[in-house]
Amino acid sequence: MAKAKPKNFYSYRDLVDTVRFSGAKRPFYIYGKDMYIAERLITNLYTRQLNESFLDFNFRKLDAKKMSVDGIIDECNVLPVFDDKKCVFVYDSPIFSKNKSYEKQAKELIAYLDELPDYLMLVFFSEESAVWSSVAFSYFTKKDAALDFSNVSGRLMNEWLMAGAKSLSLEISAQNMNYLVRHCGHDTGTQEVNARMLYTELTKLSSYCAGREVRQEDIKTICTSYANESMEEMLFRLSEKKLSEALYLSDALMKNNVYPTVILSAVSNHFMVMLFYKTYYEKSGVTVWEMLSEVKKTDMLRYVPKERLEKIMHQSGRFQTEEIREMIVACARYDEAVKSGKTDAKTGLMQLLCYIVS
Template sequence: MDGTSILKDVKRGVVSLIYLFYGQERLLLEEAVTALTQLLTPGGTGDFNYEKFDGKTSTPAQVVNAANMLPVFAEKRLVIVTDAPWFSSEKGEEEGSQKHLYLDPLIEYIGNPSPSTCLVLVAGEKVDGRSKAVKGIKKVGQVVEFTSLRGMDLNKWLDKSLRQRGKKAQSGVFDYLTLAVGNNMSALEQELEKVSLFVGSAEEITMQDVKETASVNSTLNVFNLIDAVSKKDGSAAILQLRELLRTGESDRKIFYLLVRQMRILLQIIPLKKRGVTEAQIASELGLHPYVAKKGVEQSRNFTPQELIQALEILRDVDEKVKTGRGDSLALIEGAIMRMCVKLTDK
């Protein structure tokens, strides 16, 4: 089961006796823990039926003792263990070993959990699915990996988070954000907070607002470089290249991003002639929606012949760099200037 399914179950009041939560997306994981806390212990962390342990300093026996206690004036207790170290391969139990004896109380509890307790075990990014404890939890409860949302699911989450701030987003904003930041939900949450503060009392967040506030990556910045090339503006293209270098990107990474985008544009042109939609282009070429959108826009400024010429120029640079026949950055700058001049010869 995934993180979003757990949240749906909790909203319906469906709760398992034991949960093992793990995974990279900690924001979504914390949302699930909060939802369970609000449902089972209305009094929050001060509730008589709420108990929390730090797995780094607590033993399985202490956790089991708490889980076996009866609730006070309620149907269930909630016991949460953070940073539980007992489910990774490094901590996996072995028959007859000290590790096995250490985990024995927890394994016994998993085999016969208290019907009046919800035990939530929060592990790290990975768990060992072969361990007795993990296998046991799968039989009586839920083992849930929290991974980042993607596509429409991520956009829906972003929309919900923004509306909680009393804001809404202009079309394309979420696609731009996820390309600029990635699908790390904690980072995206920070960007939403930043842009919400930036617009002040305005209800709608525009693409320009996000472009002014978001921390962008090199994939986005290379679009500006290609825009300058498409306009045959060599000076602006070199300035964009140097701006990318100033932010810490390597010249070789910029080079390969430039090659990749030129190849994408060459693929987009025939698809456009066939009447393929922007969404279909993204799907067929396996592109992020914003990359497809930007590619469609940029492809209007090139002919297939120009893109082939550009790729030939870039291939020449790659060969020279790999054979030690010139400085990488100087060759890339020279190629950009050649592209801006040579591409005018149709």
């Protein structure tokens, strides 16, 4: 008998049909760097089945990194409030990891999944790669409920993004959507570029191009090329207050056709993440994984890969909280000055970087 395998999808329609056919009656394990594709779809389909007035009670998202299976089961066993259904999303549970010490808990979960309450819609998510030796992963694979988003097809990504553009009332051609994916570096195999980041770029375009069709020039102007390592280096040199190196790298980026507005967006997000950490979490001593989870929860911040976030947390000690706030305000003023034509984009960016370092 052939060994069970996780399910891959060639098109967005395949994914939609799979989720709809399940009727939310079976739990899924959805994993891989582009799992956000399925997360958005399932959130939309499942929450439609819930009473909107009681979503806070009946739509639960659990950060399970430090959560036992008993804790997950306890949450699942809480009955819906004024509704017939309840939805629970579980993120990053260690029962899917290589750690053999979680096998007992995995078996406890499997026993629970086989007797799942009728009211419960349950999904497990992780952006990490699957561990095939995991007992929990084997269970979901055999149930044809392990959905692999670690290496999605170009067709699936583009169709999903086009659907996302439609939901944002964003007019963009298939050709320019392909260009967006290439520009951001998703099709180059850059590991850190994922579906969540691409959707963020779509939302930026929807604000920038409100009321008109997206052009390639718009993508170059406003969307971040995540595959460019010089951008990351420039941000860290800026945090280290090494002005000459930051200016050199920013100039190199612009010579490689990265627009000043894109650099501004990256700088602004970099320091907003730093401010978020210093304001709410620095004193509590959170781990980088816990911080990553918090960043994902907020709509204000763009996704930041773990390695980059770790550096931001470390470098935050160089700045006072008020300093970071002033930098973010300066970024906003620069953006307004460029849009109003008061400042040349390149000259203004150089001035902004000098201000940040000083």
